[in-house]
Amino acid sequence: MSWTDERIDTLRTLWEGGQTASQIAEALGGVSRNAVIGKAHRLGLQSRPSPVKPNEPEAKAAAKPAPAAKAAPPPAPPAEEVPFDTAPPAPPAPPAAPKPATPVAMADDDVDDADDEAPAASPAEARPAADVPVMRSVGPGGFLRQNPGEQAAPITPAPPRRLVPAKPSEAIAGKTSLLDLNDRICKWPLGHPGEPDFHFCGDKVNPGFPYCVAHCGHAYQAQLPRRDRRPPPPLPYGGPRVR
DNA sequence: CCCTGATTCGC
DNA sequence: GCGAATCAGG
Numbered sequence: 001m002s003w004t005d006e007r008i009d010t011l012r013t014l015w016e017g018g019q020t021a022s023q024i025a026e027a028l029g030g031v032s033r034n035a036v037i038g039k040a041h042r043l044g045l046q047s048r049p050s051p052v053k054p055n056e057p058e059a060k061a062a063a064k065p066a067p068a069a070k071a072a073p074p075p076a077p078p079a080e081e082v083p084f085d086t087a088p089p090a091p092p093a094p095p096a097a098p099k100p101a102t103p104v105a106m107a108d109d110d111v112d113d114a115d116d117e118a119p120a121a122s123p124a125e126a127r128p129a130a131d132v133p134v135m136r137s138v139g140p141g142g143f144l145r146q147n148p149g150e151q152a153a154p155i156t157p158a159p160p161r162r163l164v165p166a167k168p169s170e171a172i173a174g175k176t177s178l179l180d181l182n183d184r185i186c187k188w189p190l191g192h193p194g195e196p197d198f199h200f201c202g203d204k205v206n207p208g209f210p211y212c213v214a215h216c217g218h219a220y221q222a223q224l225p226r227r228d229r230r231p232p233p234p235l236p237y238g239g240p241r242v243r
Numbered sequence: 244c245c246c247t248g249a250t251t252c253g254c
Numbered sequence: 255g256c257g258a259a260t261c262a263g264g
Binding site: 020021022033037038040041046048049204 | 245246247248249250
């Protein structure tokens with residue numbers, strides 16, 4: 001196979017669309033994953049986070065001061081994820097509102113007092129605004145001192161929940177779909193095409209076969225000469241009138 | 244083990 | 255230019 005304009009275009013589209021090199025190679029056909037990667041690089045499609053290259057070699061001498069000053073979120077791919085629609089701009093909550101510092105209860109086993117906090121507010125994870133490096137002084141013993149106003153700040157109101165459509169097909173979630181098939185996973189169908197939960201076995205194949213070992217046992221059965229077959233198979237337990 | 248992308252280097 | 259081989263992290 002050669003890199004026709006059309007195939008290059010497909011490669012570009014899929015690569016920038018976040019498909020992995022393997023997926024692209026399979027979609028194109030006739031090329032290996034390495035070919036796809038090599039071509040992508042030659043095309044200058046270099047981006048995309050690599051699991052092996054966290055950053056460029058720029059961490060030499062001055063690496064201590066402010067590692068948190070990286071305000072570069074990923075290039076916001078056209079992914080179809082729709083989590084919450086809560087507004088991301090977390091209010092930095094500058095040092096203000098010097099609240100009289102309600103002491104945090106140390107014991108958790110209290111059931112009697114429930115006077116603070118709104119009852120409907122689920123704390124979940126208090127997201128600190130991580131875009132501003134927080135400076136703290138160090139107290140004796142090494143603990144980090146709390147900054148003024150820091151205590152009351154990070155309580156975010158419970159974000160409004162909104163129901164969003166679940167991802168495709170709940171019945172098939174986690175199952176091996178047609179798109180997941182490749183040379184090394186079992187293609188034994190489970191269910192029937194058209195049914196909502198139709199999927200494939202997905203186990204590792206018996207090498208050289210399209211199915212796993214177990215399903216090869218279904219697909220390929222030894223054929224004995226007629227006279228050597230055993231007509232009366234053993235009656236299973238639970239059979240009709242076993243006696 | 245499986246996966247991933249990056250890089251090298253002979254063709 | 256191409257891509258298999260190899261590397262290296264998850």
